[in-house]
Amino acid sequence: MIAEYGHFALILALFLAILQAVIPQIGAYAENRLWMATARPLVLGQTLFVMFSFGCLVALFVNDDFSVRYVAENSNTLLPYRYKISAVWAAHEGSLLLWVLILSLWSLAVSIFSTSLPAHLIARVLGVMGFISVGFYLFVLFTSNPFDRSLPFFLSEGADLNPLLQDVGLIFHPPILYMGYVGLSVAFSFSIAALMAGSVDSAWARWVRPWTLIAWMFLTLGISLGSWWAYYELGWGGWWFWDPVENASFMPWLVCTALVHSLSATEKRGAFTSWTLLLAIIAFSLSLLGTFLVRSGVLTSVHAFATDPTRGIFILTFLVVVIGGSLLLFALRGPTKKRSKGFSGLSKEMFILINNLLLVGLTAIILLGTLYPLVSDVLGWGKISVGPPYFNLFFVPLTLLLAILMPIGSVLRWKKSDSVKVLYYFNGPLVCALFMGGLIPLFYGSYEVIAAITIFVASWVVSVTVRDVWQKSAHSRSRLYGFMRLNASYFGMIIAHIGVAVCIVGVGLTSVYSTQRDVRMEPGDQIAVADYKFEFVSMGPFKGPNFIADQAEVTVTKNDLSVATLYPQKRRYLASGQTMTEAAINSGMFRDIYVALGERLKGDAWALRIYVKPFVIWIWLGTLFIAVGALVALTDKRYRRGYKKVINQ
C-alpha cells in the first residue's frame, strides 16, 4: 500500500500547488489580504504532502518492494542501505520527485524567512513558485511516476543500481546540485513578482541577494562535487569533460555568478535594474533547460537517463510557457527608466558590467557548443559534436581575462575612481605577480608558458586582494579594529576571489604538469613515473557486499621513502554482471597519485594506468573557498535588518 499512499499524497500536493499558484496571485492583483495570506499555509501543506510522498518512495526502497517498477530497476536486496536510500534519486522518476521536494522546501523557506516583506510581493513570489511546482507535479504524475507497479508480473529481485552510482558521490552530489538548481527559482520568482508589481528598488535587491547567494553556494558545491566524483570514480583521471549535462549545470552557475554581482550594483547604486531582472530569469531558465536536455534525450551524454519523446514534449511545452512567458513579461513590463546616477569608465559599476558581459558571453559560447550537435543535425549538416578543444579555445582566455579584471573591480569605488591613484595602487601587486609567474615555473623542471601565465594570474588576484584588505583595514585606533569593522559581504567577496585564484592554480598546473603512463605490469614489476617509483606487489581477490573484485597492491616510494600503498580494484557486480574500475588515489596538497586497473593481459600481467597530478586538489579547494565566501557574505547584518524590525514591532 505504501506506493499508493505515496502516489495519492503526490496528487494532493499537486492540488495544493494549483491553489498556491492561483489564489495568492489573484489576491495580490485584487489587493485582497485574506487571499494573499493563503500562500503560506498552502506552501506548508504542499511541502508536507510531497515530503510524505518522498518518504514513501524511500520506504519502498528500504523494504525492497520490487513490485514497484522503479525500485526493481534501481535496487537490489544486496545493495547496502545507504545506496538503497540514495538510489531513490539515481534515475529519472525519483530525481524528479527530489526536484519537486526541494522546490517545495525552498518555497517553505521563503515563506518562513520573508515575514517582513510586503504581503503582495510574498504572495506573488510564492504564487510563481507554486506555478513551477504544478508543472513538475504534472510531469511526474503523467510521464514519470515512480510509484508505478509492474503487476501482476513482478520480479523477486531487483536489477541493481548502476555500479557507477554506487558511491558516496551519489548520496551528496544530486541533492546539493538540485538545491542550487532549484534555489535559482527563488530569484526567478522574485523577478517575476517585481515585474508583475512593476516596481524594483534597492530593498528588492537586498531581499533577493541572500537567496541568490545560497543557491549559488549550493550550485558551486554541487558542480564541484560532481567534478570530484567524476575524477575518482570514472577511472580516467579527468575532472571536467564538457559533457552536455555538465554544461547544463555550469551555464546557470555562470549566469548566477553574474547575477550575484549585478545584484550588488542594483542594491547599492540602483544600477542595471532590468539587466538584473533578466539575469535572474535566464539563470533559472537555464536550469530548466538543463533539465530538458538531460531528460528528453535530445543529446547523448554520460548522464542521460531514459529517452522518451513524450517526456521531451512535456518539458519543452513547460519550458515555452515558463521561459517564454517570463521573457514576454519582461519585454512588456521591464523597466526602461534609468534610475542609475551614472558612472565613469573607471568605477565598480563598469567592472561589474564587464564581468557580467564576459560571464554571459561564456554562457552563450557554452550554450552554442552544447546545442551545436542538435542544431547541425536539425539543419542537416550531419551529426557534429564540438569537443573540449572548442570549449577550451574560448573558455581559457576569457576566464583569464575575467580573473585579471576581477580584483581591479573589487578595489575600485562606486561611480568614479581617481585614475592616477588607481595606477599607482596596482604597481606593487603587478610587480609581485610578474615575479611569481616568471620564477615559480623554474622550479618545475621544464619551463612552461602556460604555468607562468597561470601563476601570474593567480598571484595577481591574491596580491591585489591582500593589498586591498590591508588598505581597507587601516584604522586610526588599531588595524585589528579596522579589520573587524569590515562587513561580512566584503569578507565573503575576498574569500571567493581568493578561491578563484586557487582554482586557477589547480586547473592550470594540473593540465601542464600531469604525467600519465599506461603500463603493462606483472607482480614484482617496478616503474618510475615522475619522481615516484611504483611497485606492483601482488594481485588478490576481494569481496564486497554486492560485488567481487580483483584487487592489486601497489606501493609507491619516493627516494626510497614510502609514500603510499594503493589498492585499485576491478569490480564485477553480481546482479548486473557489469565490471567497473575503482581507482585508488593518494591525495596530497601538492599532488595526487592515481592508479587504476585496466584489462587483464596474458598470464599474471595487468594493464595499469598511473597518473601523477600536481595541484589537482586545488581545483576543488578553490571551489570550496568560493562556496564559503558565499556563506560568509550571507551572514552580513544588512540582510537581517528587515527581520529585526518586525521582531521589534
Next chain:
Amino acid sequence: MEITSIDKPKVVHPVYRLKLFLPLLLFFVVAIFLMSALGRDPSYMPSALLDRPAPEFSLRILGDEDKYVGREIFLGEPSLLNIWATWCFSCRVEHAFLHKLSLQGIRIIGLNYKDDMHKATDWLNKMKDPYVLSVIDDVGKLAINLGVFGAPETYFIDSMGIIRYKHVGVIDDRVWHDRLLPIWKNLK
C-alpha cells in the same frame, strides 16, 4: 573621465522597449531547434556510408583462419553485419537475441572487432554461434572504413551489398520490433 548616462530618471521612448524583446526572440529560436530535435534519436549516427556500397576488404574467417573473404559475402541476400568482441559486455547481452534472430533465418555476419582470436573462438563455441561467419578485424581496418564507434553496432546491408542502416548499441526484443524489423523488411 566622462560621466555617462543621466542624472534624473527619465522615461524612455516606447521604441526602446523593443530591445527588451530580444531575449524572448532568442529563446524562441532555441525553442524551435529543441522542438525539431525532439524525437530524433541521438544515438542514431548515420554512417558516412549510408546508401553506399560496403567497403572493400579482405579478412580472415574466425575458425577457418586460412581463408580470406571480401565484400562478396554481402551479395545475393540481405544481411546484418554485427560488430562484436569478447571484451564488450553489451555484446554478451545482445548475443542471445541475435541467436534467436538467426534461428528465424536472418543472415547475420559477425565482425570480430579488435579481439583475441582464441578467446573469440572459445566464446562462440561456448555460447552458440548466431553468425553465418565472422570475419577477424583485429586491427580494426574494416571497422574504421565502416565508421564504427564501438561495439556493439549493427549494419543493415541489402542484397546488392549496399549499407542501408546503422544501429548503435544493443539489439533486443523491443528495439527490433519497434524500429529495426521494418528496416529489415525493406531490405528484402
